[in-house]
Amino acid sequence: MDYILATIMGMTIVISMVQNARLAKDISREQTTVMNFATGLIGISFMLFTIGGGHLTIGAWQSVPLFGWVGGAIGVAVVFLSTIIMKQLSVIAGSMLMYTGQMLASFIIDYARGVQLSPFKIIGIALVISGIYLNAWVDGRGAKAS
Amino acid sequence: MYKPIAMFTGALVALMILSNSFMVAVFGNESAVFVNHAVGLVTALIFFVLTGSRWQSLKGIPIFYLLAGITGLATVYLSNLSFLALGATLTLVLSMFGRIVTSSVIDHFGLMGMRRYPFNPLKTLGLLLMALGVLFIVLG
Numbered sequence: 631m632d633y634i635l636a637t638i639m640g641m642t643i644v645i646s647m648v649q650n651a652r653l654a655k656d657i658s659r660e661q662t663t664v665m666n667f668a669t670g671l672i673g674i675s676f677m678l679f680t681i682g683g684g685h686l687t688i689g690a691w692q693s694v695p696l697f698g699w700v701g702g703a704i705g706v707a708v709v710f711l712s713t714i715i716m717k718q719l720s721v722i723a724g725s726m727l728m729y730t731g732q733m734l735a736s737f738i739i740d741y742a743r744g745v746q747l748s749p750f751k752i753i754g755i756a757l758v759i760s761g762i763y764l765n766a767w768v769d770g771r772g773a774k775a776s
Numbered sequence: 777m778y779k780p781i782a783m784f785t786g787a788l789v790a791l792m793i794l795s796n797s798f799m800v801a802v803f804g805n806e807s808a809v810f811v812n813h814a815v816g817l818v819t820a821l822i823f824f825v826l827t828g829s830r831w832q833s834l835k836g837i838p839i840f841y842l843l844a845g846i847t848g849l850a851t852v853y854l855s856n857l858s859f860l861a862l863g864a865t866l867t868l869v870l871s872m873f874g875r876i877v878t879s880s881v882i883d884h885f886g887l888m889g890m891r892r893y894p895f896n897p898l899k900t901l902g903l904l905l906m907a908l909g910v911l912f913i914v915l916g
Contacts, residue, residue, distance in 0.1 A: 632861040633870055639854035640874025642847050648882060649844035652889040656837050660820070660829040662844075667817040670845030674810045677849075681806075690802050698798030702815030705792050706823060711785040718778040720893045722879035726906055727779055729872070731786025733913055739794055750916020757909030762779075765902035769893050 644725055650709060651716035663709045667702075720769060723762050730758050805856055809849070841888075865914050872910045876903065 654662040715724040733755055741747055799808035834842065858867040880903070886892030 632858060633866075635854050636858040636862055636867045636870035637874040639851055639858055639867075640871035640876075641878045642851040642854065643871070644875055644878045644882065645888075646844045646847035646851060648888045648890060649841050649847060653837065653841045653844065655889060656841075657832045657834070658829050660824045660827050661832060664817070664820040664824050665842060666845045666848065667813050667820050668845065669843055670849055671810070671813040671817050673846045673849045674806065674813055678806055678810060694802050695798055697795055698802075699795075699811075699815060701792045701795035701799065702812040702817075703819040704788050704795060705812060705816045706819045708785055708788050708792060709820075710823075711781060711788070715778055715782045715785060716890070719782060720879075721882045721890055722876065722893075723779070724782050725875055725879045727782035728786035728789065729875075731783030732790045733786075734783070735787035735790035739790060748916045750912050754909045754912025754914075754916055757912060758906050759909075761902040761905030761907075761909060764905065765899045766779075768896050768898045768902065772894065772896060 644721060647712050647716055647725065648721060651713050654713040654717070659710055659713045662713055663706055666709050667706070720766065723766050726758055726762050730755050730762075809852055813845075868914050869910065872907075872914075876906060 650662050650666055653665065657665075712724070712728070715728070718724075719727070733751070737747070737751060737755075796808055796812055799811055803811070855867070855871075858871070862870070880895065882888060882890055883893040884895045
């Protein structure tokens with residue numbers, strides 16, 4: 631069951647991006663981004679209200695570094711940019727390229743934190759990017775032929 | 777070129793996860809997600825106003841496309857569940873599998889209003905390269 635949930639999680643990542651991209655066809659990207667966070671906020675509020683799990687004690691706020699507060703703002707950029715990306719690239723190219731960018735950045739972050747570099751990860755990133763470019767090339771060829 | 781922009785967006789995701797981890801450490805998962813969305817909504821609204829955007833009617837838009845935020849929450853929720861139950865490696869491999877299959881299906885059929893990118897046997901090689909790359913990343 632857990633295996634299925636993990637697989638579904640991969641599906642929902644893609645579906646949420648496509649939902650936003652599709653919405654951005656009818657309304658502006660800026661409004662799409664607002665809608666994304668508004669519905670998400672309503673959802674998490676509902677969850678907190680029913681399931682609980684919240685402990686937002688005022689005093690503890692000071693122990694969160696400044697950088698810890700900007701995640702939501704970064705998320706706005708992610709949602710906004712992803713609506714552009716999903717329009718210009720195939721879903722798989724957009725999704726997998728975002729993944730490689732995420733891995734590269736995680737790599738750098740880990741390195742800054744003293745984690746050992748792994749050549750396998752770099753090879754892996756190169757392989758993913760090659761696969762994306764290959765398939766994008768095939769797509770382009772098919773478009774020219776038709 | 778949009779491919780580098782896609783990678784840059786992914787890099788932002790990594791930064792976002794890092795930022796959220798500080799919040800989660802102090803407040804726990806659900807509260808951190810709440811704050812993340814609250815900050816995000818305020819930021820999105822400011823951005824909306826600063827760009828001079830006009831609020832357009834949502835009439836006629838299929839409800840499913842309005843609920844991306846809920847799907848996003850499902851992602852966070854399932855991600856946390858999976859990490860706890862299966863660990864990072866297995867979660868990543870299985871979710872990447874889900875990601876690749878879903879993306880390929882949506883592309884091939886042009887689902888949810890996306891452009892059609894019909895499957896071609898040649899693309900199997902590309903998919904294999906991606907899958908192999910993911911394995912290298914996860915196991916490396």
